[in-house]
Amino acid sequence: MSLSEINPIQRINELYWGFVISRAIHVAAKLGIADHVDQQGVHVKTVAEKLSINEDRLYRLMRLLASYEIFQETDKFVFTTTAFSDAISTSTEGNFSVRNAAHMVTKSMWEAYGHLEHSVRTGEDSYTDLFGKGVFEHLDDEAEENDQFARAMHNYAELENPVIAECCPVGHLHSVVDVGGGQGGFLKEILAQHTQLNGMLFDQPLIIEQATHIEENSVLNLRFDKSGGSFFEKVPAGADAYFLKRILHDWSDEDCCKILKTVKAAMMPESKLYVIDAIVPEGNVPHFSKEIEAFLMTWGGQERDLVEFDKLCKKTGLKITSVIETPTPLSVLEIQIAN
Ligand SMILES: C[S@@+](CC[C@H](N)C(=O)[O-])C[C@H]1O[C@@H](n2cnc3c(N)ncnc32)[C@H](O)[C@@H]1O
Secondary structure, three states: OOOHHHHHHHHHHHHHHHHHHHHHHHHHHOHHHHHOOOOOOEHHHHHHHOOOOOOHHHHHHHHHHHHHOOEEEOOOEEEEOOOHOOOOOEEEEEEEOOOHHHHHHHHHOOOOOOHHHHHHOOOOOHHHHHHOOOOOOHHHOOHHHHEEEEEEHHHHHHHHHHHHHOOOOOOOOOOEEEEEEOOHHHHHHHHOOOOOOOOEEEEEHHHHHHHOOOOOOOOOOOOOOEEEOOOOOOOOOOOOEEEEEEHHHOOOHHHHHHHHHHHHHHHHOOOOOEEEEEOOOOOOOOHHHHHHHHHHHOOOOOOHHHHHHHHHHHHEEEEEEEEOOOOOOOOEEEEOOOO
């Protein structure tokens, strides 16, 4: 059925109430409900007891989820797993899941998105208006939320890193720095795919302390180092290539220029910078970047089209030399210092 054949009233109502199922998935993933259901069928009372939560409310939540094929109610109050509920169970060997990603939107992020109107009216981030500080400063002070966000980013990264790393032309280089590299998942993938490379993970000091994924791998460990600091001040100098993956879309144009200038100051004349972000397509086509952008506006961030990336580069003395598509919604922009 094409969109024009759908009743507009029904369509708007369904879209409007979309946040209900979104938050229901979030709660199910956060509580780990799927871990206590199996293929044979488990009574909701058993699940509630295992999780020490309210049986009646759990039943109603699972009944909603089952209407989207996330669980199936096979007998009254008895639920079995489905392929979709498996996707939000805890990852085990042979069962990769998005459980951590499916509860990324922390309490403050949810509140900030609820305050989207402020961003649209003023162009400001909702976080500062609500909490008196930006999203990353807020997360720094909220250990549980910070941890929840870091685990979600790592989960997304596990999904996308191998294929994005394959698209980065670093086969002839010797040293790379992943700026804002989080827990090091992307750098680990790049180093694993290119055995001649040495890598430096750079992020905020608190995040760097928690980044142990590469250190657990003794082979890669020999070619890996890490450093804590702020990309608004200084990043490690003299590498052949720098990555900024999923960074610029968190920030305003003004902040992006500051980040790009810091990275440029660390680059050698022949160094490459790989900005890995979504490039918003022209026109009315649906694209994941357009959904994420509304959410990011409440952080003061935004997605960008190619013209906007080009403007940022020109303002900071950089130039885009190529654009590489990946099998994900993200692209790789290859950038160099402009002469
Ligand atoms: C959206 S995450 C992206 C993480 C990773 N690059 C990825 O693709 O999974 C943004 C990262 O920027 C880091 N970050 C935020 N502010 C920073 C700063 N001032 N200096 C360095 N890193 C910062 C955060 O700690 C976080 O790891």
